[in-house]
Amino acid sequence: MDSQCPAPFPAGFADTVRSQFPLLQQNPDLVYLDSAASSQKPQYVLDTEQAFYTSSYANVHRGSYALASAATEAFENARTAVAAFLNVASDEIVFTRGTTEAINLVAHSWGSTLRPGDEILVSTLEHHANIVPWQLLAQRSGAVIRPIPLDQAGQIDLAAFHSLLGPRTRLLAITQAANATGTRPPLAAMIAAAHAAGALVLVDGAQGVAHGKPDLAALGADFYAFSGHKLFGPTGIGVLFGRRDLLAHMPPWQGGGEMIASVSFAGSSFAAPPQRFEAGTPPIAQAVGLAAALRWLGTLDADALAAHEAFLHSRLEHGLQQLRGVRILAGNTPRAPITALHFDKAHAFDVAQLLDARQIAVRVGQHCAQPLLAHFGISSSLRISLAAYNTPDDVDRCLAALDETLDILA
Amino acid sequence: MNDAFPDHPFGTRISRDELTGRLAHATGWEAKNRLLVQLGRDLPDWPADARTDDRLVSGCESRVWLAISRQGSTFALSADSDSRIIKGLLALVLTAFHGRSANEIATFDLEHWIGELGLLRFLSASRGNGLRAIVLKIREIASIQQ
Numbered sequence: 001m002d003s004q005c006p007a008p009f010p011a012g013f014a015d016t017v018r019s020q021f022p023l024l025q026q027n028p029d030l031v032y033l034d035s036a037a038s039s040q041k042p043q044y045v046l047d048t049e050q051a052f053y054t055s056s057y058a059n060v061h062r063g064s065y066a067l068a069s070a071a072t073e074a075f076e077n078a079r080t081a082v083a084a085f086l087n088v089a090s091d092e093i094v095f096t097r098g099t100t101e102a103i104n105l106v107a108h109s110w111g112s113t114l115r116p117g118d119e120i121l122v123s124t125l126e127h128h129a130n131i132v133p134w135q136l137l138a139q140r141s142g143a144v145i146r147p148i149p150l151d152q153a154g155q156i157d158l159a160a161f162h163s164l165l166g167p168r169t170r171l172l173a174i175t176q177a178a179n180a181t182g183t184r185p186p187l188a189a190m191i192a193a194a195h196a197a198g199a200l201v202l203v204d205g206a207q208g209v210a211h212g213k214p215d216l217a218a219l220g221a222d223f224y225a226f227s228g229h230k231l232f233g234p235t236g237i238g239v240l241f242g243r244r245d246l247l248a249h250m251p252p253w254q255g256g257g258e259m260i261a262s263v264s265f266a267g268s269s270f271a272a273p274p275q276r277f278e279a280g281t282p283p284i285a286q287a288v289g290l291a292a293a294l295r296w297l298g299t300l301d302a303d304a305l306a307a308h309e310a311f312l313h314s315r316l317e318h319g320l321q322q323l324r325g326v327r328i329l330a331g332n333t334p335r336a337p338i339t340a341l342h343f344d345k346a347h348a349f350d351v352a353q354l355l356d357a358r359q360i361a362v363r364v365g366q367h368c369a370q371p372l373l374a375h376f377g378i379s380s381s382l383r384i385s386l387a388a389y390n391t392p393d394d395v396d397r398c399l400a401a402l403d404e405t406l407d408i409l410a
Numbered sequence: 411m412n413d414a415f416p417d418h419p420f421g422t423r424i425s426r427d428e429l430t431g432r433l434a435h436a437t438g439w440e441a442k443n444r445l446l447v448q449l450g451r452d453l454p455d456w457p458a459d460a461r462t463d464d465r466l467v468s469g470c471e472s473r474v475w476l477a478i479s480r481q482g483s484t485f486a487l488s489a490d491s492d493s494r495i496i497k498g499l500l501a502l503v504l505t506a507f508h509g510r511s512a513n514e515i516a517t518f519d520l521e522h523w524i525g526e527l528g529l530l531r532f533l534s535a536s537r538g539n540g541l542r543a544i545v546l547k548i549r550e551i552a553s554i555q556q
């Protein structure tokens with residue numbers, strides 16, 4: 001790298017973080033640049049989940065014995081930890097399988113009140129998980145999806161957004177950061193405008209959550225969804241935050257154990273939120289693991305983490321600008337530490353293959369965001385995503401390999 | 411093969427044995443990928459107007475076009491892709507199947523050969539679907555048209 005690059009800040013941060021990730025320790029030559037798909041797991045999360053299984057494991061909310069109480073307490077403590085992390089109340093936290101299930105829950109439960117002609121605004125930045133559930137809801141209810149277009153730069157077209165808001169707008173579905181480009185839309189302004197129009201807002205936090213603690217009380221979102229696995233936590237656990245007064249009036253979407261107050265064949269009455277939305281045995285150990293991931297994140301200095309990510313991202317993009325025939329998608333929009341590339345003379349798949357041969361793991365394809373790639377007029381791109389454990393060396397090896405790869409393919 | 415598709419050397423001037431030998435020499439994943447890029451270069455691009463949607467094979471990570479026509483008792487194959495490495499894999503597929511009979515196409519164990527070449531990773535769960543889809547399509551067309 002040349003001298004224009006800022007110095008790593010703070011020195012040694014990444015090495016300290018990295019040393020806590022066993023997969024990275026066992027694969028010292030691996031350059032893992034696909035954390036936007038899923039992050040690696042720190043030892044502490046693995047140990048906590050293991051310890052829970054070996055010392056406190058039983059089903060929750062059922063047994064009258066001590067072990068079941070311990071398990072229930074650990075599970076509910078996880079809920080409290082998530083609530084504290086998001087700066088909301090515990091009974092506003094529903095555990096789900098992930099972001100996808102959280103959004104589907106809202107589409108089924110809250111969505112059951114929609115009428116024909118009601119409108120749902122869905123941005124072009126969205127992952128399919130924040131598009132398809134609304135399309136299915138539109139088919140069931142007769143509601144209409146209104147796509148929010150992007151401007152030339154790849155950012156939300158705010159003027160178009162304002163003109164789409166109207167008396168029939170019931171919901172704005174918007175990401176905190178686009179998984180395919182990293183673009184962060186102007187959330188505060190959009191939420192305020194949607195609320196002023198009488199609509200609710202669901203924020204897809206799957207990408208945003210990993211790059212800074214979200215303050216939902218300040219953000220003002222009505223629903224917020226994220227997945228544990230992108231936040232250094234286990235797979236199979238996700239979170240839906242819903243405003244208490246909204247959840248209170250929402251019907252269940254799946255039936256089963258845990259979500260009822262009483263059952264008879266004459267009819268059943270349902271438990272209060274959040275249990276009303278957690279039918280069946282929940283992902284108990286995964287919730288405990290997620291709480292561990294949040295505790296682990298809490299041990300990192302938030303400012304240092306943000307500075308580290310920003311440093312790596314600018315080092316990467318500075319280096320990419322020296323390469324010929326490489327275009328950064330939405331490069332002029334504010335972004336999470338994600339860089340999506342399009343190559344003038346090479347196919348993203350080929351580049352990713354040759355990077356893989358050098359143990360550099362990146363994502364190639366449509367990133368479950370076909371409308372967004374269609375906006376850029378391309379059918380596939382290569383995505384590099386950064387996390388706390390990446391190092392300047394990771395970035396430099398990726399840049400050097402890209403340079404050679406583009407030569408091979410030229 | 412009709413005139414829309416450029417002539418290619420795979421399965422005629424370049425044989426399976428030759429490719430088996432060249433890939434055996436390419437040790438390591440990087441070298442094998444480089445060789446695939448090279449083979450991809452030796453497979454001529456189709457003219458743009460031949461790349462029609464009805465020739466697209468779905469289920470691939472890049473776009474793949476395939477054309478098969480019967481010529482007497484054998485089949486002529488041509489293929490193209492916007493990815494160089496996939497074109498290299500297509501060159502292997504053509505080498506195995508171009509100019510062969512329906513029976514030979516049905517019975518040749520391409521997956522096994524790909525394994526011998528050290529390219530099994532292209533048949534793995536996430537990447538393999540594309541190559542598998544191509545082979546299935548060839549076998550299906552050859553069996554219907556036989």
Ligand SMILES: Cc1ncc(COP(=O)(O)O)c(C=O)c1O
Nearest residue numbers: 098099100127129179206207227
């Ligand atoms: C922005 C965004 N939303 C939703 C999802 C879906 O998350 P999950 O597969 O964990 O449900 C993802 C995952 O890639 C994402 O990046």
